[in-house]
Amino acid sequence: MQRTGRNLPENMLLSIRRRKSRTTRTEPREPVDGASALVASYNVHKCVGVDRKFDPERIVRVIREIAPDVMALQEADNRFGDRAGLLDLGRLEMETGLVPVPVSGNGKGHGWHGNVLLFKRGTVRDVHQIKLPGLEPRGALVAEIDMDEKRTLRVIAAHLGLLRRSRSEQARVVLDIMNSPDEKPTLLLGDLNEWRLGNRSALNTLHTTFGPSPPAVPTFPSSLPLLALDRIMANRHGMISSVEAHDTPLSRVASDHLPLTAFVHL
Numbered sequence: 001m002q003r004t005g006r007n008l009p010e011n012m013l014l015s016i017r018r019r020k021s022r023t024t025r026t027e028p029r030e031p032v033d034g035a036s037a038l039v040a041s042y043n044v045h046k047c048v049g050v051d052r053k054f055d056p057e058r059i060v061r062v063i064r065e066i067a068p069d070v071m072a073l074q075e076a077d078n079r080f081g082d083r084a085g086l087l088d089l090g091r092l093e094m095e096t097g098l099v100p101v102p103v104s105g106n107g108k109g110h111g112w113h114g115n116v117l118l119f120k121r122g123t124v125r126d127v128h129q130i131k132l133p134g135l136e137p138r139g140a141l142v143a144e145i146d147m148d149e150k151r152t153l154r155v156i157a158a159h160l161g162l163l164r165r166s167r168s169e170q171a172r173v174v175l176d177i178m179n180s181p182d183e184k185p186t187l188l189l190g191d192l193n194e195w196r197l198g199n200r201s202a203l204n205t206l207h208t209t210f211g212p213s214p215p216a217v218p219t220f221p222s223s224l225p226l227l228a229l230d231r232i233m234a235n236r237h238g239m240i241s242s243v244e245a246h247d248t249p250l251s252r253v254a255s256d257h258l259p260l261t262a263f264v265h266l
Helices: 010-017 057-064 089-096 164-177 200-208
Strands: 036-044 069-074 116-120 121-132 139-146 152-159 186-191 230-234 240-245 260-264
Touching: 036 057, 036 152, 036 186, 057 116, 069 152, 069 186, 116 139, 116 152, 121 164, 121 200, 139 164, 152 164, 152 240, 164 200, 230 240, 230 260
Parallel strands: 036 069, 152 186
Antiparallel strands: 036 260, 069 116, 121 139, 139 152, 186 230, 240 260
16 A cells, blocks of 8 residues: 555545545436446445434435435444344335345344345345354345346345454455356445455455456545445446445435445446
8 A cells, every 4th residue: 555754545645635625416426328227335324423313314315315226235224132124114215216125034124234235126036145254243135136138237235344354254255155257247335344455455355256446435434534445346347437435415424434336337
């Protein structure tokens, strides 16, 4: 990682310098270059904002701002107890058209270990719930979605752990899901909790199938994004483009992460 004389990573300094020039986007993004879908990943922090207020309504409003076709949420359920879901999914569907990929045996929870995968159009062909190794309860949700009669998209929604060793183990499990680099188009969406680079980084492990990561886009903390913890990756070159943080006045307060968005070309 390149460092400056101030001993801060270059992307952190750029983020600080751009703080006063942050753009505001409250309208949905327009497709670019024939893109077929807008996808997003969002750690909703159990619907607790940076003001420490529990407000699921704000999260729904942020999602409505984005207007994605496919979206992965992390921390959408309570972590302990009955792991109850925290969002009004019926209202979310009514206002955005997004419906959750169904999961089994999860009690009152929305998703799998807090992971919720939402989609607007198409048919879910297959769903797998993967428990990831590590000290913390982490998981991945894998779904194959027939976007139309000819195009199928596999989506892996994941939330990796805070410990470096756990992240490396979890990244290897994600790779085990993939049979070969040239199989069906696959997206990895989620909070990977990894901003480090190099051989000890979980991102380096994922490169064998997903190739070099797109340029890092800082999403954490939402009030002054410095770390690129959230990622959108694909197993095919040129499949994703225009990776951006959804940075609006509402998203800066609704969660401690900004949503990450990208266009998908199938």
